[in-house]
Amino acid sequence: MRTFYTCDIHGDYNSFISLINHVNFNPEKDRLVIGGDMINRGPKSAEMLQWAKNNHEQYTDRIHILIGNHEEMMIWFMNELSxxxxxxxGDDTIASFKKVFGAxxxxxxxxEYAKWLEGLxxxxxxxxxxxxxxxxRIGVDKENQPREIVWINQKELLEIDETILKNLDRWKICISWS
Incomplete structure (x- = not known):
């Protein structure tokens, strides 16, 4: 099985579709991991979320959608937290939803999509x-990772003590975009 990872699409739905078509992505045979930041900035955030949600629901074992910091900001906004x-x-994303689905x-x-995103x-x-x-976060198991990991930046990743990495009992590559 081939596995593809993409991230930071930021509402550029057309480029996303071009990318998965270019690699001949087949959800019956391949795996796709979308690492968040599907929304904002680009003109087609609504279409991107619609594709992600529909395809994730149809191919639960093959298409995996993760939350990014832009989705986190949308959740905060919709819950009147920030x-x-x-x-x-966010204004671009709301405009996209209004254009696609009506004002x-x-x-x-x-x-509704913000509620779905909250569960990712x-x-x-x-x-x-x-x-x-x-x-x-090194030393924290998968189930207990804090939500703030969507905000980790490259500087923080590069500051991880090399001895901690060498002493991990289980080593896997971590694929992310920071």
Missing amino acids: PMWMEFG EQGWDLAE PLIFEDDYAIYTHAGV
Whole structure:
């Protein structure tokens, strides 16, 4: 089975479709892991979320969707916890929902998608790798990773003590985009 990982699509649905067509992705035979940040900035966030949700539900064992920090911001916004999302592309995402689903229904569907996003995992692991949006906390098992791992940056990853990495009892590559 081939495994593909992509991340930070940011509403560029057309490029995403071109990419999976280019590699001849077949959900009957292949695995796809989308590592979050499907929304914001690009013009087709609604289409991207619609594709991700529909295909994940149809091919649960083959298409794995992870949450990223942009989805986290959307959840916070919809739960009235933080307005930050609007500063980082939330307005583009809402416009996309309204364009695709209509002004009234678009907002309601965006809220429904936020509820779906809230249940997405932080990590997917197979026999070969651990997949995340931005990284993992070393020494914390998969089930107990904190939600803030969607915010890890490259500087934090590079600062991990090499002796900690060498002493891990189980070594797998961690695939993320930070």
